[in-house]
Amino acid sequence: MGQTLTEKFIARAAGLQSVSPGEIVGVSVDRLMINDALALVVFKKFESLGVEKIVHPERILVCLDHKVPPENVAGADSYCHIRSFCKKYGLVGFHEIGRHGIGHQVMCENFTRPGEIAVGTDSHAPMYGGLGALGCGINSSDAAVALATGKIWMCVPEAVRILFEGKLRRGSTAKDISLFMQNLDDAENFNYRNLEILGSGVRTLSASGRMTISNMAAEMDVKACIIEPDERVAEYLGDAVGCDLKPDLDAVYANTFTVDLDKIEPLIACPHSVHNVKPIREVRGLPINQVVLGSCTNGRLEDFLQAAELLKDRSVHPDVRLLVIPASQKVYTEATALGVTETLLRAGATILPPSCAACGAFGPGKIGAGERCVSTTPRNFKGRIGSTDSEVFLASAYTAAASAIAGHIESPKRFLKEGKL
Amino acid sequence: MNAQIKGRCFKVGDEVTANQIISQARWPEARLGDWLFENLVSGAGDKAGAFRTMGCNIVVAGGNFGCGGKSNDYAVLALKDAGVDLVIAQSFNRIFYRLAIDLGLPVVLCPNIPSFCSAGDTLECDLLMGTVKKPSNGSLLYTMPLSALALDILSAGSLIDYYKAMCDKPELLFISKYKMIKKES
Numbered sequence: 001m002g003q004t005l006t007e008k009f010i011a012r013a014a015g016l017q018s019v020s021p022g023e024i025v026g027v028s029v030d031r032l033m034i035n036d037a038l039a040l041v042v043f044k045k046f047e048s049l050g051v052e053k054i055v056h057p058e059r060i061l062v063c064l065d066h067k068v069p070p071e072n073v074a075g076a077d078s079y080c081h082i083r084s085f086c087k088k089y090g091l092v093g094f095h096e097i098g099r100h101g102i103g104h105q106v107m108c109e110n111f112t113r114p115g116e117i118a119v120g121t122d123s124h125a126p127m128y129g130g131l132g133a134l135g136c137g138i139n140s141s142d143a144a145v146a147l148a149t150g151k152i153w154m155c156v157p158e159a160v161r162i163l164f165e166g167k168l169r170r171g172s173t174a175k176d177i178s179l180f181m182q183n184l185d186d187a188e189n190f191n192y193r194n195l196e197i198l199g200s201g202v203r204t205l206s207a208s209g210r211m212t213i214s215n216m217a218a219e220m221d222v223k224a225c226i227i228e229p230d231e232r233v234a235e236y237l238g239d240a241v242g243c244d245l246k247p248d249l250d251a252v253y254a255n256t257f258t259v260d261l262d263k264i265e266p267l268i269a270c271p272h273s274v275h276n277v278k279p280i281r282e283v284r285g286l287p288i289n290q291v292v293l294g295s296c297t298n299g300r301l302e303d304f305l306q307a308a309e310l311l312k313d314r315s316v317h318p319d320v321r322l323l324v325i326p327a328s329q330k331v332y333t334e335a336t337a338l339g340v341t342e343t344l345l346r347a348g349a350t351i352l353p354p355s356c357a358a359c360g361a362f363g364p365g366k367i368g369a370g371e372r373c374v375s376t377t378p379r380n381f382k383g384r385i386g387s388t389d390s391e392v393f394l395a396s397a398y399t400a401a402a403s404a405i406a407g408h409i410e411s412p413k414r415f416l417k418e419g420k421l
Numbered sequence: 422m423n424a425q426i427k428g429r430c431f432k433v434g435d436e437v438t439a440n441q442i443i444s445q446a447r448w449p450e451a452r453l454g455d456w457l458f459e460n461l462v463s464g465a466g467d468k469a470g471a472f473r474t475m476g477c478n479i480v481v482a483g484g485n486f487g488c489g490g491k492s493n494d495y496a497v498l499a500l501k502d503a504g505v506d507l508v509i510a511q512s513f514n515r516i517f518y519r520l521a522i523d524l525g526l527p528v529v530l531c532p533n534i535p536s537f538c539s540a541g542d543t544l545e546c547d548l549l550m551g552t553v554k555k556p557s558n559g560s561l562l563y564t565m566p567l568s569a570l571a572l573d574i575l576s577a578g579s580l581i582d583y584y585k586a587m588c589d590k591p592e593l594l595f596i597s598k599y600k601m602i603k604k605e606s
Contacts, residue, residue: 024568024570045581049585124490137516138519139519139520140494141494141524141579142519142523148584153570188485191513191515381440
């Protein structure tokens with residue numbers, strides 16, 4: 001019987017000819033990302049194992065992203081512990097502040113390769129699937145045992161196949177695809193399954209856009225979201241290893257959906273659920289206080305280029321704050337070299353250092369009671385970006401920029417139509 | 422691990438998030454169990470230990486229990502600290518399911534459980550047989566069996582304890598002894 005990409009990747013990492021859904025196997029971890037949110041717990045558990053060394057230090061990244069730079073002494077102390085653990089055990093994949101980024105982004109910047117089992121101590125690890133890897137989130141116990149053995153246990157999931165056809169129209173983005181996908185089927189039908197995204201439409205999407213889609217698949221409660229890798233991934237990585245991986249023609253899928261990219265319009269996820277997705281026209285005009293452009297979902301160069309396209313020679317509305325957070329130092333440097341950061345600054349944006357910032361428990365950029373925010377981040381649960389009495393709307397960088405200019409929720413079409421571009 | 426778990430059940434609905442199990446405002450705290458389900462236990466208000474006073478050790482949940490994308494241990498630690506021995510749910514969020522197994526909290530998947538029992542019912546669950554019984558009327562429900570490796574990890578106490586028990590035979594790591602017995606027999 002044919003194998004899905006999921007089954008092929010897991011079988012290879014388990015050293016088996018084939019695996020079947022439901023089976024639990026031990027797999028070798030090709031890449032492991034440990035972030036600052038869980039690092040100390042991982043290290044404490046690792047040291048409780050009585051092991052002298054880490055088996056594959058070269059496969060591990062340690063990333064500072066949730067609390068960077070530390071705002072208090074406890075945070076600074078925790079970073080001291082992280083640094084000394086990394087030195088002691090030879091974890092050369094530690095990324096110091098100033099050479100850092102959101103862990104998921106750093107994993108995708110010349111580290112993770114297609115076909116690999118790439119895991120991270122954070123729920124948005126499915127993002128590595130944008131490069132054709134099997135990315136999934138693990139917990140601190142898994143990571144501690146992986147440091148000691150190079151392995152984790154994994155249940156082989158059934159896969160759901162999604163075929164992308166056609167090409168996005170101008171103004172629509174990978175973020176809009178990912179918002180559309182949230183309601184593709186009952187949520188129960190995705191839980192504990194993998195997504196495999198195939199089809200001719202995939203080739204029209206950049207590596208960055210694919211990362212957005214696999215990142216947001218985390219909100220569908222899938223285990224992983226593998227997007228079939230091709231030459232665009234090879235180009236992004238600068239090498240073609242594993243970029244021709246395909247499922248068998250007779251692979252068995254739990255379900256198949258087709259998404260016509262031509263029909264995707266700019267969408268927005270309304271409070272307080274990622275699944276509460278509407279066309280922008282339904283909420284257009286709602287006044288806003290803050291716009292966030294950043295995160296592991298949409299804090300890459302492509303997103304900044306989209307925002308700069310609209311913000312060039314325009315200004316952020318007087319009643320709005322636009323916070324820009326590059327996903328990594330690399331993104332920040334490239335955006336600066338291209339003049340994008342200057343465009344955003346001249347328009348009235350504030351740029352924060354690379355981090356998760358307000359998206360999460362620890363970072364800066366929160367909103368107050370009664371405030372409304374348009375954000376390119378992945379989640380909008382009550383209180384996600386601040387007060388439990390605030391509202392977060394999730395959208396693309398285009399929509400975020402259009403809203404920042406207008407001072408209310410606005411479709412990018414309004415500014416793309418003016419023909420200035 | 423005790424394969425037979427008996428006790429009184431506390432019922433929650435669908436889509437209970439990790440944050441509803443234990444609020445982010447409460448972690449990290451030594452006695453997380455004091456604040457388990459603080460917004461779901463009626464009349465808990467700001468009273469510590471409200472869940473414990475109900476005398477429940479089994480949680481019965483609807484779909485996607487433990488959702489919301491929290492990868493830290495607090496939700497499971499809170500359940501254990503409050504005296505919960507078992508969670509039976511219509512379905513689990515995968516992050517929570519993995520955490521529960523890794524931290525040694527038995528979790529049983531049972532699609533028909535919400536309609537099978539009412540809050541406060543006494544239930545008897547057999548993890549090896551894959552059954553839930555209601556002694557009050559003798560009714561019986563079959564659950565999805567726990568995988569052999571999950572049983573190994575739960576029997577050891579946690580993933581960390583499982584590793585410690587296996588570290589002198591690394592070639593057998595993640596290869597279940599239950600499975601080997603089955604193959605031999």
